[in-house]
Amino acid sequence: xxxxxxxxxxxxxxxxxxxxxxxxxxxxxxxxxxxxxxxxxxxxxxxxxxxxxxxxxxxxxxxxxxxxxxxxxxxxxxxxxxxxxx
Amino acid sequence: xxxxxxxxxxxxxxxxxxxxxxxxxxxxxxxxxxxxxxxxxxxxxxxxxxxxxxxxxxxxxxxxxxxxxxxxxxxxxxxxxxxxxxxxxxxxxxxxxxxxxxxxxxxxxxxxxxxxxxxxxxxxxxxxxxxxxxxxxxxxxxxxxxxxxxxxxxxxxxxxxxxxxxxxxxxxxxxxxxxxxxxxxxxxxxxxxxxxxxxxxxxxxxxxxxxxxxxxxxxxxxxxxxxxxxxxxxxxxxxxxxxxxxxxxxxxxxxxxxxxxxxxxxxxxxxxxxxxxxxxxxxxxx
Numbered sequence: 055x056x057x058x059x060x061x062x063x064x065x066x067x068x069x070x071x072x073x074x075x076x077x078x079x080x081x082x083x084x085x086x087x088x089x090x091x092x093x094x095x096x097x098x099x100x101x102x103x104x105x106x107x108x109x110x111x112x113x114x115x116x117x118x119x120x121x122x123x124x125x126x127x128x129x130x131x132x133x134x135x136x137x138x139x140x
Numbered sequence: 141x142x143x144x145x146x147x148x149x150x151x152x153x154x155x156x157x158x159x160x161x162x163x164x165x166x167x168x169x170x171x172x173x174x175x176x177x178x179x180x181x182x183x184x185x186x187x188x189x190x191x192x193x194x195x196x197x198x199x200x201x202x203x204x205x206x207x208x209x210x211x212x213x214x215x216x217x218x219x220x221x222x223x224x225x226x227x228x229x230x231x232x233x234x235x236x237x238x239x240x241x242x243x244x245x246x247x248x249x250x251x252x253x254x255x256x257x258x259x260x261x262x263x264x265x266x267x268x269x270x271x272x273x274x275x276x277x278x279x280x281x282x283x284x285x286x287x288x289x290x291x292x293x294x295x296x297x298x299x300x301x302x303x304x305x306x307x308x309x310x311x312x313x314x315x316x317x318x319x320x321x322x323x324x325x326x327x328x329x330x331x332x333x334x335x336x337x338x339x340x341x342x343x344x345x346x347x348x349x350x351x352x353x354x355x356x357x358x359x360x361x362x363x364x365x366x367x368x369x370x371x372x373x374x375x376x377x378x379x380x381x382x383x384x385x386x387x388x389x390x391x392x393x394x395x396x397x398x399x400x401x402x403x404x405x406x407x408x409x410x411x412x413x414x415x416x417x418x419x420x421x422x423x424x425x426x
Contacts, residue, residue, distance in 0.1 A: 060164060063193040083169065093191045097144060101191035104168040106182050110190070116160035117153045118216045121198035124151070124164065127144035129189040 059114050064099020065089050076113040083109045144191055166190050295331050321345035333358040335380030344387040348394050357401040365391045
């Protein structure tokens with residue numbers, strides 16, 4: 055079974071604030087992103103709630119060339135896109 | 141409260157893009173696509189909830205036919221399936237791969253280069269002179285079919301499972317490997333030179349009348365053997381915990397001629413050298 059590149063995909067670890075971490079989620083803008091416990095039925099772990107002004111990210115080791123699939127469950131979507139930082 | 145909705149994004153990273161992807165970013169600040177990123181704030185009170193995030197490589201399947209001299213390079217792949225037909229002298233290079241399933245059909249002279257791979261499943265069909273290089277690999281499952289002269293090189297590997305078919309074959313055994321021996325005169329080479337670098341190897345099907353061991357004389361120049369509680373012979377290589385358990389063989393069946401000790405420089409040249417030459421021949425290495 056292949057491992058998930060996202061190390062805390064179910065938000066079981068605390069969300070840190072404004073740090074350049076590599077394995078945990080970071081509320082970079084200190085906008086008050088919170089972890090809600092637990093996620094609704096049939097969804098594993100907790101979920102992150104992002105208010106206006108919040109930017110939530112997680113770093114990981116640079117991806118090797120290849121094809122990838124990112125999936126997530128979303129509630130309250132406006133728009134989303136994948137940003138590949140250079 | 142409405143329900144969470146599953147979103148899926150597929151993307152490809154190529155080596156020619158000139159940048160790396162190393163971050164997943166969920167934003168409730170920016171509302172315009174790049175470039176440029178415009179600082180457009182969502183309406184007050186907007187809440188975005190995110191749950192169950194996964195990012196995984198998307199496995200690909202590569203199928204090649206039955207022609208001879210086919211080659212495929214799939215380095216650093218994860219979860220790929222590579223299937224090659226029944227031609228001879230086919231070559232697959234999957235250095236650094238993980239969880240790949242690599243299958244080559246019948247045909248002589250086939251080779252797989254999967255050095256530093258992890259959890260790969262590698263299977264070669266019947267055919268003489270097939271070779272697998274899995275130097276430094278871990279938790280691979282390697283199977284070679286019937287045919288003389290097959291070589292599996294797992295030097296510096298760890299915890300791999302190697303199965304040899306009928307024929308006179310050679311296996312360079314890694315630490316803590318499990319080996320299943322076919323019929324034929326098989327040789328098991330331990331090139332390790334540091335005490336403790338063999339670990340606990342298990343070999344099933346060893347025939348003391350036909351098979352043999354060769355150790356680096358930098359590691360040891362003698363071994364001892366005794367039966368364990370299960371009645372299987374345990375070969376003690378050194379005082380650092382290096383042992384080889386021979387399932388189904390009693391220590392009384394072993395004799396000194398089963399064990400050889402040689403200067404590493406004088407040991408048979410690992411097949412990797414020939415396989416690297418094959419890679420050059422196939423244009424997979426420059």
